Amino acid sequence: MPTSPLRSVADHQRRIADLLGSLAPTPVPLTEARGLVLAEPVTAPESLPSFDNSAMDGYAVRAEDIADASPDSPVRLPVAADIPAGSPGGDLAPGTAHRIMTGAPLPRGADAVVEVELTDGGTDVVAITGAREAGSFIRSAGVDVAAGTTVLDAGAVIGPAQIGLxxxxxxxxxxxRPRPRVLVCSTGSELTEDPEPDAGQIRDSNSFMLAAAVEDAGAVAIRRLWAADDVPTFLGILDAELDAGVDLILTSGGVSAGAYEVVKDALGPRGVEFTKVAMQPGMPQGSGTYGDAAVVCLPGNPVSSLVSFEVFVRPALRASYGHPRPHRRVVRAALTEAVTSPAGKRQLRRGRLDPAAGTVEPWGPPGSGFLGWLAGADCLIDLPADVTSLDAGATVDVWDLTD
Structure with missing residues (x-):
């Protein structure tokens, strides 16, 4: 029987991106907005600052009243009022000063602030030892933001500075655009969370690892413990979570060609497509929809699973909530040693990047069974499908996993 051609990495990336699409805009409280992306521009409802205020601790004065002040001939003015921050500004009479604190409203009639260091700090009468021009140490209303101007554009990522503004x-x-909600489900009767696995069992790592990757991508992870190799049990887990509302079902395991492939057995007859992608690691993949949710099925090997997430799921998740940088930063670096790659497959190989030297070191064997090596890597070396070998010193694309 002829075999189906392998799907290219780029084609599968487009399929996953199309499945997730863009999430509909929704209003959220400011306290929940960190890390999200504005779907609409924000216009300043008022000026910032909203009133003229002092930029220094000192004395509010009329500049003309202290025009002749000098260290040898200080100008003495009666201190008619104190203006702490948060109080009304009041009115400044000619020939007087008001002691004023940083951020306090400028009194009407004042046009300058003399910093306390240029005075004797008097509370009844203040001696001022230097002149100041009109406007000195005054933060005028609207000097930072004018009412009616656009302060944040649609597409801006909301961080601490934006929240402060x-x-x-x-x-x-x-x-x-809201954070996508992702159900992360490891499958396999061999999986356990018991610190002491029984014979033939292994500890589940994928649900922890992929949930962390989902959160790192800016989405919300709903982690489920492993599902046994039983179709009704698996579908029951999915149905219960769909009722609670998820945008993506992300599974690992059960997608290969062997027996007891529960994900394939459960979702294949329900329209999810299982295919092979021309990629190492991570050749077996699944994608489609179930209910109202997108479905992405990753291979069960932890290295294949996480590399597949990086290649297909992370950029689609970030694009779905409008992040301006959905993809990892790609840099060019020179290999420190020769590498080989299987013909016809795009290899994403673990590496360690030295930005100062402009080099990348292949990190560990290329096989998909080396999670310890993956944990020590900080980048992926992207070797094209038409490359079978490269010498040391050859320049390659490198995905920076620290970005």
């Missing part, structure tokens, strides 16, 4: 402007809700 929105809070200062009184914005308490923003319209964003």
């Amino acid at each position: 929105l809070a200062a402007l009184g914005v308490r809700e923003v319209v964003v």
